[in-house]
Amino acid sequence: MRTISPPVGLPALNETDLVGQVARRLTEAIVQGRLPPGSKVVEAGIARELGVSRAPVREAARLLEQQGLLVANPRRGFFVRQFAADDIDEIYDLRLCVERHAAVLAARNLTPETRDKLRRQIDVLYEMADLDDPARQVEEDYRFHRLICEIAGNRRMLRLFDDLASELRMVIGLIGRLYDDPHEIARTHEPVLAAIEAGHPERIVAHIDYHLGHAWREVGRLVREIPPWPAAAK
Amino acid sequence: MRTISPPVGLPALNETDLVGQVARRLTEAIVQGRLPPGSKVVEAGIARELGVSRAPVREAARLLEQQGLLVANPRRGFFVRQFAADDIDEIYDLRLCVERHAAVLAARNLTPETRDKLRRQIDVLYEMADLDDPARQVEEDYRFHRLICEIAGNRRMLRLFDDLASELRMVIGLIGRLYDDPHEIARTHEPVLAAIEAGHPERIVAHIDYHLGHAWREVGRLVREIPPWPAAAK
DNA sequence: CAAGTCTAAACTGTCGACAGTCGGCGATTA
């Protein structure tokens, strides 16, 4: 009778995770600009709107605070983070620093499978360009860079990337369309992959620098163009 | 799990910002090993011990979760994070990557004032060595490295450093004494400062690599020596 | 008409309560 637990492949279900769900909804609203930068996040309001009590809303807010999407003012509540131009600089500075390293590590760990994943992801970028879907292209762009961090194999690095990305998403959601030529953006990923395949650390760093440096300047320019911030409601 | 949440010796607290205070107390208890890795953090128990309700305890726990000190198991509660040897590798890998960059930036921003701060911090390390106070020396060691991040001027980088440090503190609290010769550890900071003063990027990176690489190997060795983990008290 | 001043409404921080889940233990059954 060596049958303790019959292993039937059933996916575990995680039903009520209110905190997580609230966090996701809030993030969505922020990224989509429905909660503009500087606006107050009224706990009771969100709670009522989502049909839950304030407790899970507060816990979700703490999460987003730690993630940098909200800032907490004691006794005054949570507010949607306002980004300044130098926030962009900070984020890209860190991204550059981390992604350089990630790419070098990724090259070291590269297998045929992971290489193909990167290749296919670039193809997806071309597809998005054809479909002219800027929002999804930005998302798929992140996915490419995230893949590099994933392949690098350092979970903390991956989390850091996700955190930075979620901050960037917010900014980019605000400035809307990012590039003029969506095919161009897909193309600029090619040399990065090529360098990783080649495996020369210097070349990898150089191409990452070039690629991200381009995005940095572009986003920086756009952010500076939209002076302070769009009417921080309330 | 017949446990009526045994007291961990947490003195009661008052005033406002309960969440922050609870978070600090919990961190303390974890770092000092009073809440050993793997142990369950019983909300009601902590709340009772600190003389507060469960709400602020939960919010503090979420904070520590995001910081990596706790892990949340839905419906089962929060548990003190258990570190494996490869966690050390991840943390030091990231630290190295970030601190290299920070040091180069710091060199660029160096002023006489900030230089003096670094100098004085090394002197403090010697003092701690004289006093033979390993715990405080480790703490002052962090402060030196933190100073570099501070001088670099990227707030996100600084926060990342703090997060990594708080994870490391936990590990180091567990392995106890870190180095045999506390004066040696103070001395090894000299070339780092010298390189930053000199301002040669390559030299800076080389010395940071050497310095942190040493710590990495040392901590890694010690962690591997203490095989699984000290009786994860339930 | 600008600058305070005061007051009521709106919110946050925290609490205690309650329903439902989890895990261990003894009883049960093959």
Added chain:
DNA sequence: TAATCGCCGACTGTCGACAGTTTAGACTTG
């Protein structure tokens, strides 16, 4: 004799309530 069942207490997830604080707006006052 060992796997399983069912029960019971401990604990989590969530809620509504309340006190104290902040804010917006009406009302004075110089």
